[in-house]
Amino acid sequence: MTDTHFDPGGFFQFDLAHGRVRTRGGARVIVLAENVLAPLIMTAVQNGDLTAIRTLGSQLGQIVGQSLPGTANTLSPQIVLTHAGAVMSLYGWGRLKLEQWGGALVLVVEGLPPLDEDNLAVAALLGGMFSTLCAAEVACVPIARTTKYIMVDPRIAEQVWAWSKSGDSLATIASKLSSPEAA
Amino acid sequence: MSGPQVERLQALLTRVQTNRSRPRAPQAGTAEPMAVIAASPVAAARPAAAAVQPAAAAPVAAAAAREPSRGPVPRERASIVEERVNIPDRVSVAQKPAARAPSQAVQPPARESIAQEPAAGARKPMRDRTATPLEMALEGELSRPLAAAPAPAPVPRPAAAPAPRSPTASTERLMPAVTPQQASEADLERPLTLEAEPIAEATRPIAQVVSKHAPQLDATFGAMLKRSLSLRPH
Numbered sequence: 067m068t069d070t071h072f073d074p075g076g077f078f079q080f081d082l083a084h085g086r087v088r089t090r091g092g093a094r095v096i097v098l099a100e101n102v103l104a105p106l107i108m109t110a111v112q113n114g115d116l117t118a119i120r121t122l123g124s125q126l127g128q129i130v131g132q133s134l135p136g137t138a139n140t141l142s143p144q145i146v147l148t149h150a151g152a153v154m155s156l157y158g159w160g161r162l163k164l165e166q167w168g169g170a171l172v173l174v175v176e177g178l179p180p181l182d183e184d185n186l187a188v189a190a191l192l193g194g195m196f197s198t199l200c201a202a203e204v205a206c207v208p209i210a211r212t213t214k215y216i217m218v219d220p221r222i223a224e225q226v227w228a229w230s231k232s233g234d235s236l237a238t239i240a241s242k243l244s245s246p247e248a249a
Numbered sequence: 250m251s252g253p254q255v256e257r258l259q260a261l262l263t264r265v266q267t268n269r270s271r272p273r274a275p276q277a278g279t280a281e282p283m284a285v286i287a288a289s290p291v292a293a294a295r296p297a298a299a300a301v302q303p304a305a306a307a308p309v310a311a312a313a314a315r316e317p318s319r320g321p322v323p324r325e326r327a328s329i330v331e332e333r334v335n336i337p338d339r340v341s342v343a344q345k346p347a348a349r350a351p352s353q354a355v356q357p358p359a360r361e362s363i364a365q366e367p368a369a370g371a372r373k374p375m376r377d378r379t380a381t382p383l384e385m386a387l388e389g390e391l392s393r394p395l396a397a398a399p400a401p402a403p404v405p406r407p408a409a410a411p412a413p414r415s416p417t418a419s420t421e422r423l424m425p426a427v428t429p430q431q432a433s434e435a436d437l438e439r440p441l442t443l444e445a446e447p448i449a450e451a452t453r454p455i456a457q458v459v460s461k462h463a464p465q466l467d468a469t470f471g472a473m474l475k476r477s478l479s480l481r482p483h
Contacts, residue, residue: 139471146470171477200474219478226482243480 070145072133072152091129095157100179107187116190123194129153131199138199150195159191167240171217173206184208189215209236218243 078095079088087095110116130150131138138146143164151162154175163174173192181187185208192206192215205223206215210230216239218226229239 137471139474140469142468143470143473166473169476170480171473196474200471202474202478204474204478217474217477218480222480222482242482244483245476245479245481 070135070148072149074152074156077156089129091132093125100181104179104181107181111182111184111186116187119187119190120194123191124198126150126153126157126159126191127195127198130195139201146199150199154195159188165214167216167236168243169245170240170243172209172236173215173217175213175215178213184210185213185215209239212236216240 077090079090080086081088087097089095107119110118130146130153133149133153134141134145147162147164154160154162158179160175160177163176165172165174173196175188175192178185178188189206189208193204196204196206196217203220204217205220206217207223207226207230208215210233214236216226216236222243226239226243229242234242
């Protein structure tokens with residue numbers, strides 16, 4: 067029987083003698099206040115370079131993948147979401163949920179600290195995490211004025227983002243997308 | 250025509266006439282096998298397939314009898330047949346086929362008649378006294394399939410539906426006569442119940458989803474993600 071639960075015990079190791087904090091995998095992390103992180107992210111968004119945030123998401127994806135009992139693509143959505151949400155919570159990036167709108171997968175992140183206005187930083191974080199986790203290029207496009215992110219192919223991310231910026235709701239955007247099977 | 254040729258023709262004609270007077274004595278080289286077969290009443294009464302059995306002319310006759318539906322033998326083929334049976338003056342016969350037509354019995358039309366007659370002749374096989382034991386035996390073999398052919402399977406006739414019996418005959422004898430009042434009381438005690446027959450087992454699903462856009466249940470996260478990534482603007 068596969069273990070569907072994520073064990074957070076001992077995930078962080080605080081080495082007070084040396085002033086270091088490491089994760090279970092050995093990576094060193096730094097605890098930041100959200101009001102410090104927010105300006106850094108705003109600067110990255112203004113520069114149009116969210117590579118650092120996506121890299122962080124990729125590291126989270128590796129941690130999730132190591133905790134899973136198998137390959138994420140072959141497991142049930144419930145197991146994958148449980149482990150991914152647990153890692154997100156440990157790092158303080160809010161509570162993760164998953165929705166399905168027709169054929170579109172939508173991630174919901176609740177409890178985020180106020181970062182950038184358009185939530186592009188979290189979108190980059192989620193994109194990096196699930197791209198690494200599922201070994202596929204995934205773009206998570208934020209839906210304006212919501213806490214939802216639709217998972218699409220990066221080649222259509224700009225189009226979806228334009229719809230979102232123009233005020234289209236998630237239902238409208240989902241209806242504008244169709245899979246080749248339904249055509 | 251020179252004198253020797255006339256003599257040879259006369260000699261040939263004499264031999265042919267002699268052969269014709271002896272219908273059951275075919276001799277290789279003296280007459281065309283098909284002519285011999287045509288002259289035999291046994292052969293005429295049998296299907297073409299049976300004509301391949303006579304011993305002397307068997308090979309050629311068999312080849313000819315295998316083609317019963319063909320018409321007259323072409324000229325070239327007739328000459329070939331005559332060569333095989335070693336007609337003495339085959340050069341003259343082969344070179345002048347038209348000249349021998351009136352006097353000789355070896356004519357392709359005779360074969361045509363054989364080819365066309367078997368069906369009619371086979372309907373009423375006759376035993377000829379001149380038939381050899383082999384032919385008689387073969388005649389029996391040939392007639393056996395017809396006589397011993399398995400009779401067609403008897404068509405199962407539906408059982409005759411029993412004639413509706415008069416209610417007055419047996420039912421009255423079995424059931425005691427009841428008055429209308431007694432009948433109504435009996436109905437109240439035990440009302441008539443009609444039960445539907447059990448529904449036959451369905452050969453197809455009773456309900457089928459015909460919608461093209463039926464909700465899809467993906468078993469794995471990878472399948473869900475793959476479907477989401479395949480979305481395109483339309």
